[in-house]
Amino acid sequence: MSHLTAVLPAAITDAGTTSGGEATLFWVLAPIMVLAALGLLFARKAVHAAMAVVAVMISLAFLYVAQEAPFLGVVQVVVYTGAVMMLFLFVLMLVGVDASDSLVETIRGQRWIGLIAGAGIAAMLIGVVTRVTYPRARGLEAANADTNPVGVARLVFGEYVFAFEVVGAPLVTAALGALVLTHRQRLVRKIGQKERADARVAAGGVITPLPAPGVYARHNAMDVPALDPQGNPIDISVPRVLRIRGQEAGTERFAASPGTLVEDGSGGGARRDRPLPAAAGPGMTSGPATPITTDRGTETAL
Amino acid sequence: MSLLTAVLPAAVEGGGGVGATAAADFSNDNFWIWLLKAVAIIVFLLTSVLIAIWFERKVVARMQVRPGPNVHGPFGLLQSLADAMKLLVKEDITVKAADKLVYILAPMIAVFCSLLTFAVIPFGPAVSLFGIVTPLQLTDFPVATLYILACASVGVYGIVLGGWASGSTYPLLGSVRSTAQVISYELAMGLSLVSVFIIAGSMSTSQIVSSQTQIWWFLPLLPAFVIYVISMVGETNRLPFDLPEAEGELVSGYMTEYSSMKFAWFFLAEYINMLNVSAVATTLFLGGWRAPWPISAINDGMFNEGWWPVLWFLAKVWLFMFLFVWIRGSVLRFRYDQFMKIGWKVLIPVALGWVVCVAVVQGVRQFSGLDLRTTLFVIAGVVLAGVLVSFLIPEKKDEPAADRGEPEEFDAFAGGFPVPPLPGQVLPPSRRQERRAQAAREAAAQAPTETPQVTQEVHGG
Numbered sequence: 224m225s226h227l228t229a230v231l232p233a234a235i236t237d238a239g240t241t242s243g244g245e246a247t248l249f250w251v252l253a254p255i256m257v258l259a260a261l262g263l264l265f266a267r268k269a270v271h272a273a274m275a276v277v278a279v280m281i282s283l284a285f286l287y288v289a290q291e292a293p294f295l296g297v298v299q300v301v302v303y304t305g306a307v308m309m310l311f312l313f314v315l316m317l318v319g320v321d322a323s324d325s326l327v328e329t330i331r332g333q334r335w336i337g338l339i340a341g342a343g344i345a346a347m348l349i350g351v352v353t354r355v356t357y358p359r360a361r362g363l364e365a366a367n368a369d370t371n372p373v374g375v376a377r378l379v380f381g382e383y384v385f386a387f388e389v390v391g392a393p394l395v396t397a398a399l400g401a402l403v404l405t406h407r408q409r410l411v412r413k414i415g416q417k418e419r420a421d422a423r424v425a426a427g428g429v430i431t432p433l434p435a436p437g438v439y440a441r442h443n444a445m446d447v448p449a450l451d452p453q454g455n456p457i458d459i460s461v462p463r464v465l466r467i468r469g470q471e472a473g474t475e476r477f478a479a480s481p482g483t484l485v486e487d488g489s490g491g492g493a494r495r496d497r498p499l500p501a502a503a504g505p506g507m508t509s510g511p512a513t514p515i516t517t518d519r520g521t522e523t524a525l
Numbered sequence: 526m527s528l529l530t531a532v533l534p535a536a537v538e539g540g541g542g543v544g545a546t547a548a549a550d551f552s553n554d555n556f557w558i559w560l561l562k563a564v565a566i567i568v569f570l571l572t573s574v575l576i577a578i579w580f581e582r583k584v585v586a587r588m589q590v591r592p593g594p595n596v597h598g599p600f601g602l603l604q605s606l607a608d609a610m611k612l613l614v615k616e617d618i619t620v621k622a623a624d625k626l627v628y629i630l631a632p633m634i635a636v637f638c639s640l641l642t643f644a645v646i647p648f649g650p651a652v653s654l655f656g657i658v659t660p661l662q663l664t665d666f667p668v669a670t671l672y673i674l675a676c677a678s679v680g681v682y683g684i685v686l687g688g689w690a691s692g693s694t695y696p697l698l699g700s701v702r703s704t705a706q707v708i709s710y711e712l713a714m715g716l717s718l719v720s721v722f723i724i725a726g727s728m729s730t731s732q733i734v735s736s737q738t739q740i741w742w743f744l745p746l747l748p749a750f751v752i753y754v755i756s757m758v759g760e761t762n763r764l765p766f767d768l769p770e771a772e773g774e775l776v777s778g779y780m781t782e783y784s785s786m787k788f789a790w791f792f793l794a795e796y797i798n799m800l801n802v803s804a805v806a807t808t809l810f811l812g813g814w815r816a817p818w819p820i821s822a823i824n825d826g827m828f829n830e831g832w833w834p835v836l837w838f839l840a841k842v843w844l845f846m847f848l849f850v851w852i853r854g855s856v857l858r859f860r861y862d863q864f865m866k867i868g869w870k871v872l873i874p875v876a877l878g879w880v881v882c883v884a885v886v887q888g889v890r891q892f893s894g895l896d897l898r899t900t901l902f903v904i905a906g907v908v909l910a911g912v913l914v915s916f917l918i919p920e921k922k923d924e925p926a927a928d929r930g931e932p933e934e935f936d937a938f939a940g941g942f943p944v945p946p947l948p949g950q951v952l953p954p955s956r957r958q959e960r961r962a963q964a965a966r967e968a969a970a971q972a973p974t975e976t977p978q979v980t981q982e983v984h985g986g
Contacts, residue, residue, distance in 0.1 A: 305678025
């Protein structure tokens with residue numbers, strides 16, 4: 224960060240106030256942060272509120288970096304913006320972005336318990352904060368003597384390692400609790416892709432996707448059946464709805480002419496063990512109820 | 526605890542012992558040098574994207590035995606330029622249902638964040654630039670690698686917000702997938718980088734490069750390298766992890782409702798991100814700008830000085846770009862549950878386990894003063910013993926699947942109130958249904974009327 228400090232000389236005057244670049248940065252970021260924080264309170268859409276929080280977090284990270292705590296600043300973005308807020312957004316989108324909170328008490332006396340607990344925490348925090356005395360600052364030079372991350376590591380894994388682990392315990396408990404609460408015992412065996420595929424084959428029927436309708440290059444429409452290699456129309460290629468409504472186009476005009484049909488067992492064709500099922504004759508469907516329009520003009524129903 | 530604090534400084538200082546960890550020296554830089562480097566990086570990224578699009582289309586085409594773009598310019602090189610021009614002049618649509626501010630902001634977030642990463646990537650060692658000796662790197666600081674992760678994670682907001690702001694279902698699904706993907710794959714990615722930090726003793730990119738004079742970290746840290754490569758493909762939403770834009774399922778995911786320049790920005794961000802992760806992989810695992818072994822030995826390391834390293838750096842980055850294209854050309858998209866399973870049940874546990882192993886080895890080396898070879902031999906011995914012991918353990922026989930046999934009948938009212946049957950139980954035949962069937966049969970016998978034949982359509986697909 225030597226650069227940034229060069230650009231923004233973080234000069235702390237004897238009075239303990241900052242000046243120069245850092246002060247400018249603060250006065251630029253502070254209004255943004257206050258506005259974004261207000262946005263969290265007053266935004267109508269949950270996603271906008273989340274975005275406001277992200278703005279606050281990133282601005283805060285800038286300030287940390289300007290105050291020669293690059294590790295804290297960057298980790299703030301990686302962990303809180305990158306992971307925690309992302310998780311929030313994920314839940315927001317899953318639950319439904321427009322879902323509103325239910326204000327019904329599910330546990331009796333929940334509000335009162337909450338209020339009392341909140342008051343307790345407030346009392347404790349006020350008690351601690353008012354009695355706090357700061358030791359004399361050692362100065363950034365000493366704190367960042369062997370780079371900022373190393374300095375932070377010494378404190379976290381040295382002096383405060385116990386406090387750190389204690390804070391970790393509730394987090395692990397919460398994660399475990401979530402796992403236990405959302406765990407569902409499986410009563411039946413899981414049916415996976417393989418089982419489904421096996422069942423589909425065993426049931427018979429068409430296992431591939433159905434052929435697409437339309438005879439390309441002759442006519443191109445949903446109501447015209449595709450032709451099989453022998454030139455016969457394939458009825459299932461027309462959507463089921465059209466078939467039931469009787470809107471399937473007549474196949475006569477689209478089937479190959481009888482002379483070009485591939486005859487079974489003729490010289491060029493591959494040998495088959497069993498003969499092909501007799502193909503339905505052309506024109507077996509009822510024909511269109513609506514006229515077919517091509518560029519050669521409108522053709523009425525056959 | 527006091528013991529730990531006493532030992533920690535030693536450990537930290539010892540960590541630097543592996544590589545000389547000479548950080549890049551930026552003290553000579555002045556304003557116009559910064560400006561020059563910054564502009565050079567932007568120009569490099571934008572032209573690289575144009576080349577990358579051409580490269581990808583050409584290589585994929587070769588893999589699919591077709592020529593690829595070959596009309597505009599020599600070898601079709603101007604094809605991506607033509608595409609860019611086309612995107613510029615296309616109609617810029619803002620959909621009615623969109624949340625306007627976020628909708629316009631999202632592509633910008635994606636691009637700006639992707640442009641930030643290269644600021645800390647070292648292109649080469651110190652060179653003389655118009656008489657000023659400066660490293661070929663815009664900046665560097667002790668947490669540079671974390672900064673890269675931070676930029677990447679903020680960049681994903683572009684995708685997520687773009688999908689949400691479009692006010693349409695498919696984009697929203699794409700962005701939900703994208704959030705889940707980021708949360709799960711960034712963890713694995715971060716953990717795989719941690720082992721490099723532990724071994725190199727630093728998180729600054731220039732120090733990590735200078736710690737790789739002896740050996741590039743992809744060899745001793747092979748599992749971490751593999752995890753990084755997998756998660757970097759996931760991070761950039763490329764096949765086989767392109768679930769946020771799976772065109773077979775979600776039209777094109779988060780960018781479905783985007784057109785013209787706004788779409789182009791997303792496109793640009795995706796390709797810059799590919800370059801970013803390739804550059805990070807190069808810097809952290811493949812020795813950064815260092816020349817590969819036989820070349821590095823020539824003439825007392827001549828090729829590791831001056832402007833030569835830029836060549837090696839670019840070669841390695843494009844090696845990864847080729848890997849991206851190769852993977853795209855040969856692997857199918859994952860199903861979503863498979864994808865999540867790989868992330869959470871394979872990559873993260875393996876990455877965690879590997880970090881612990883690396884930390885233990887590094888700790889043993891520093892606290893006991895054993896050298897690396899002895900430590901590795903001891904570990905190999907322990908692993909070998911473990912494998913031998915595992916041969917002695919008799920193989921567990923598969924428990925015969927609980928044979929449920931015939932489903933048993935049960936009395937739903939046994940407990941006083943009706944309960945549904947559990948698996949393997951059936952309800953006794955319903956008496957009401959019997960009565961109904963009986964009544965129907967009687968009615969049919971009395972009045973034999975023709976009922977219309979309704980053929981049930983059988984759905985094949």
